[in-house]
Amino acid sequence: MYLEELYNKLDEINTDYSLPESWKEIHDIDENLQKYYKKAFKDILESSEDRRSHNHLSIVQLYLQHFSAYSHTGDPRFDKASLLKTIPLLKIFKQSGFNSIMLLPHFMRSERFKKGDKGSPYSVKDYYTIDPSLKDEIIPDCQTDTLFGAFIEAAHKMGIKVFIDMVPRTAARDSLWILENPEWFYWVRPENTDRLVELLKTPIKDLGPASSMSVENINTVLDNLPMHEILDIFEYAPSVSYPEKWERLKIENKDNTDFLDKLVEEFNLITPPCTSDCVNDPQPAWTDVTPLRLFQDYSHQIMDKFSDSILERPPFFIQPVLKASNFPGKVPLDDLWNKIAEIPHYYIDKYHVDGLRGDMFHALPSKLIEKMTQKIPDKKGFTLIMENLDNKAGNDLSIEHGFDYYTGNLFAVIEEGAHSMDYYLNQITGFKTAILNMPVIGDSVPILSRNREKALFQIALSAFIPNGAFGVTADTIIENKLPLNYGLGFSDQMQRDFNELLIKDDRTLSYFNYDCMNREWSKQKMELIDFFKELNSLREEIFSEDIAFKLSKINHEQHSLTWEMCSEKNSYIIHVRFEDEDQIQIDNTKIIYSLNIKQEQEIIKMKPYSIIVERIII
Structure with missing residues (x-):
């Protein structure tokens, strides 16, 4: 429906600009812009592959607001990423053998308190509106809901599933939901926002850095936070303090998405920035988002400490309140919970998305997650992914809530060598829930910024866990070596080094800024497509069997690791060398995959960052 509607609008294109050679190569066309799109869309409309036929997921994490950005004209209106430009590029993922796309947030984002020139995708202004920046100026009357629907349908035509990403613990500080009900939020005077952050970051002497809130430490936290000062900073929602005045502002701004200045001017109130739900956390406050108020009351630990009189004060948050999974109240804000719980169902019903990645779900109360998942009509055909970098916690929470996968921390472990990988293998194979084996994510150090042999080795190793x-970021496929965000694993020196490279390439951090990948797209051919295609084809072949992890062996002196996994018919042995060279003797005919090896008759020399996959018929 959406795809055909968009195809019919392509006749309206009356603009022309140059396309990178790699784009024309993908669809084998060297024509003007309108003919390029018509040929690409016709190819997609004539496809009909079953996206539900794959045995195991191979995932591309895609940042829609960046992937297709290219300097066609020098005018950001045409050069920015768009859904229209991305749809023909889906063929890259298909050619590379990936069967699923996991989107970064695609929702309407805030342009207030932004960290760059366009703001973070996680500063969500409205979950029910597609990011307006994803429109395309060459068909300006085509709305984003049509474009997004066409994107989903195009992926499905190619046999690719699409998962959305949501983070309903927070919202943009000028969220459109404020106009719907300001009591879903917390409020302070604008002049007190910095003071609140300072108070919430009060050092707790008896606890370590970035200590997660737990029943074991909550009393220590409550005893050491300056609670009276914190409580004095919060104010009631404007609808509570000034109901008639609020109704007038609400009516006057019902169609105004940029209402925050008027609100602040009228009430001298603002939503405060959010902090981490850990104490002693060195990371700065999240100044572009604010926490959602999930309960009318507080956990019994807080109620016991301060008595019921605390409910006579304006609603407030501290770290235990933010960690609502461990410290839920008893009385939920039902209308807010319903609003959140409807989001997945809305995207399933309207766009037929295939899955959901739950960011920060580890901080949500269990009953809210249950409310969300219960709204999903066909759980068997829908993939649920729990974002959690702690493998054990990710597995436990996934079991509790019926999630299919958790994100895990392979991107960090894989840099630590054979010993850490051995521990990781034995840990995750002992869990009931499957993990996303991703050696790189949007927040981590770009894997191709490392030694190329090492990077390809780390990717290949991940495919056989x-x-x-198995998954990578979309920009890895096109060989982007620069970060999207300084999120996880970046030392101060690394950030300084990357800053120099970004300036040299006229690039910037794309999570928060307009940024084009000109160098990456200007290549005649995407060299890694065949590399990924081979890996994904082998994965489909191997994991179509009922595979069980058998054992692993580590050689600390030689920095090597071997593991074995078996089915009824075959045994697969993966030989991995992290550093130094070594020689091993393997029957040639049993090798189904190799990387960075040199063969001399029956002796195989394994170089640093090499891998061999051996198949033995049982």
Whole structure:
């Protein structure tokens, strides 16, 4: 429906600009812009592959607001990423053998308190509106809901599933939901926002850095936070303090998405920035988002400490309140919970998305997650992914809530060598829930910024880990070596080095800024497509069997690791060398995959960052 509607609008294109050679190569066309799109869309409309036929997921994490950005004209209106430009590029993922796309947030984002020139995708202004920046100026009357629907349908035509990403613990500080009900939020005077952050970051002497809130430490936290000062900073929602005045502002701004200045001017109130739900956390406050108020009351630990009189004060948050999974109240804000719980169902019903990645779900109360998942009509055909970098906690929460996968921390472990990988293998294969084996994510250090042999080795190694999916970021496929965000694993020196490279390439951090990948797209051919295609084809072949992890062996002196996994018919042995060279003797005919090896008759020399996959018929 959406795809055909968009195809019919392509006749309206009356603009022309140059396309990178790699784009024309993908669809084998060297024509003007309108003919390029018509040929690409016709190819997609004539496809009909079953996206539900794959045995195991191979995932591309895609940042729609960046992937297709290219300097066609020098005018950001045409050069920015768009859904229209991305649809023909889906063929890259298909050619590379990936069967699923996991989107970064695609929702309407805030342009207030932004960290760059366009703001973070996680500063969500409205979950029910597609990011307006994803429109395309060459068909300006085509709305984003049509474009997004066409994107989903195009992926499905190619046999690719699409998962959305949501983070309903927070919202943009000028969220459109404020106009719907300001009591879903917390409020302070604008002049007190910095003071609140300072108070919430009060050092708790008896606890370590970034200590997660737990029943074991909550009393220590409550005893050491300056609670009276914190409580004095919060104010009631404007609808509570000034109901008639609020109704007038609400009516006057019902169609105004940029209402925050008027609100602040009228009431001298603002939503405060959010902090981490850990104490002693060195990371700065999240100044572009604010926490959602999930309960009318507080956990019994807080109620016991301060008595029921605390409910006579304006609603407030501290770290235990933010960690609502461990410290839920008893009385939920039902209308807010319903609003959140409807989001997945809305995208399933309207766009037929295939799955959901739950960011920060580890901080949500269990009953809210249950409310969300219960709204999903066909759980068997819908993939649920729990974002959690702690493998054990990710597995436990996934079991509790019926999630299919958790994200895990392979991107960090894989840099630590053979010993850490051995521990990781034995840990995750002992869990019931599958993991996303991703050696790189949007927040991590770009894997191709490392030594190329090492990077390809780390990617290949990840593809053969059992009990999980395999995945990379979309920009890895086109060989982007620069970060999207300084999120996880970046030392101060690394950030300084990357800053120099970004300036040299006229690039910037794309999570928060307009940024084009000109160098990456200007290549005649995407060299890694065949590399990924081979890996994904082998994965489909191997994991179509009922595979069980058998054992692993580590050689600390030689920095090597071997693991074995078996089915009824075959045994697969993966030989991995992290550093130094070594010689091993393997029957040539049993090798089904190799990387960075040199063969001399029956002796195989394994170089640093090499891998061999051996198949033995049982």
